[in-house]
Amino acid sequence: MKSVVEINNLHKAFDKQQVLQGVNWTIEPGKVIGLLGRNGAGKSTLLECLLGLREADSGGSSLFGHPAGALNDEVRANIGYVPQKSEVFEWLTPLQLLDYFKALYPRWNQAKVDGLMQRWGFDGDTANKQIAKLSGGQKQRLSIIRALAHDPKLLVLDEPVASLDPIGRRDFLQELISGVIERDTTVIFSTHILSDLERVALDVAFLQGGKIVLQGALDELLEGKNLSLEDLFFEVTK
Numbered sequence: 001m002k003s004v005v006e007i008n009n010l011h012k013a014f015d016k017q018q019v020l021q022g023v024n025w026t027i028e029p030g031k032v033i034g035l036l037g038r039n040g041a042g043k044s045t046l047l048e049c050l051l052g053l054r055e056a057d058s059g060g061s062s063l064f065g066h067p068a069g070a071l072n073d074e075v076r077a078n079i080g081y082v083p084q085k086s087e088v089f090e091w092l093t094p095l096q097l098l099d100y101f102k103a104l105y106p107r108w109n110q111a112k113v114d115g116l117m118q119r120w121g122f123d124g125d126t127a128n129k130q131i132a133k134l135s136g137g138q139k140q141r142l143s144i145i146r147a148l149a150h151d152p153k154l155l156v157l158d159e160p161v162a163s164l165d166p167i168g169r170r171d172f173l174q175e176l177i178s179g180v181i182e183r184d185t186t187v188i189f190s191t192h193i194l195s196d197l198e199r200v201a202l203d204v205a206f207l208q209g210g211k212i213v214l215q216g217a218l219d220e221l222l223e224g225k226n227l228s229l230e231d232l233f234f235e236v237t238k
């Protein structure tokens, strides 16, 4: 089966700081992968390069067999992305934002959007409030709804739950488990919340020293070692 993501020898530096130093990473369809690494390890940079949103210095990424820097509309329509922080479109209201994106995508699951809007607190005034005036967690919820709305085949989430309260996190994980994983969507998400990751991710990948140093099925990585995921994190990233 064709890989959803294929990254070959990817390098990226900011000024003299080498952040990614030869990342090789292949992700097969239907995988749900948690991307782990210390603060500043380069997770956001890697996810941006992976999606073609940031140009690499050398090496490259391809998505569904197409170079990430030159994706056609059809491939683009199969990708959902939740950035760590997004400050674009802040002058719109949530309803206006979703209407705007609806017009851009050939496929749009309005029933899913309506359900999530209602369950995730956008059923009253909040839906018509300027996004700039929403809380950090409300903005993050909206960003997740936008990324799920077109039923993407590849979902990339950069610390999607960082601003969410415990109920918001539980709701998000439930949505991920029931709505996304069951449809065989490939999911890559970075997080520092290991307990959440253990609930949904079957695979983990560790970014350390500018490379993916360890990747595999979570249960296999922990099997027989008498280690928790936190222990493994310390061991791999120290």
Ligand SMILES: Nc1ncnc2c1ncn2[C@@H]1O[C@H](COP(=O)(O)OP(=O)(O)OP(=O)(O)O)[C@@H](O)[C@H]1O
Pocket (backbone or CB within 6 Å): 014, 015, 019, 037, 038, 039, 040, 041, 042, 043, 044, 045, 046
């Ligand atoms: N636009 C930029 N200009 C200069 N340096 C940058 C830029 N973006 C990121 N960096 C640097 O690259 C390194 C990796 O940053 P990145 O945000 O990718 O890490 P991260 O693993 O996502 O961190 P965190 O877990 O804290 O979110 C950091 O040292 C950061 O300062």
